[in-house]
Amino acid sequence: MSDSKPITMTASQAQERLPDDVRNDIYAALLSGAGIRNIEETLNHEMQATGFKATLRAYINHLLRVEGVSTFPEILQRVEAKVLHDTQAAKNKDAANGVNGVNGHSSESDDYNLALPTSVTKEGAKTVVKELNKVCEITADTK
Structure with a gap:
């Protein structure tokens, strides 16, 4: 834990868009301790454990070798679009009780x-x- 004073706010303030200075104070506090590293480690562990990272790596190889994508920005755009599409499709599939909406x-x-x-x-x-x-x-x- 950081030696600095905790950032204090009310519950309603926490629900609103934070002012830039408050947000920067939170980032600084998380960076000064192990906060950011702990968040990153958790996300990395879960993505590894679920096989997401292996699938991502395979998809990027597919883009490079099969689809001829050759620039990092294009890879990033395609991966982001696929993650959003597949995540939304999974949510829709769950909502439709197993009915796939891919036509x-x-x-x-x-x-x-x-x-x-x-x-x-x-x-x-x-x-x-x-x-x-x-x-x-x-x-x-x-109040």
């Missing part, structure tokens, strides 16, 4: 499911809250 369209890149695993978001969020609690103090509104 029968398929491509070779569909062999790589880059839906962000639920455990990554759940465990990541738990760690973020835990680390924020170390550097922030949220008080109850007294």
Whole structure:
């Protein structure tokens, strides 16, 4: 834990967009201790454990070798679009109780499911809250 004074705010202030100076203070507090490293380690562990990182690596190889993508910005754009698409498709599939909404369209890149695993978001969020609690103090509104 950092030796600095905790950042204090009310619950309603914590729900609003934080002013830049407060946000920077939070970042600085997380960086001064192990907060950012702990968050990063949790996310890295969960992505490795679920196979997400291996699938991501395979998809990038596919983009380079099969689809001829040759620049980093294009790889980044394609990966980001695929993660968003696959994650949304997984949510829609869950909402429709197993009915896939892909309309029968398929491509070779569909062999790589880059839906962000639920455990990554759940465990990541738990760690973020835990680390924020170390550097922030949220008080109850007294109105």
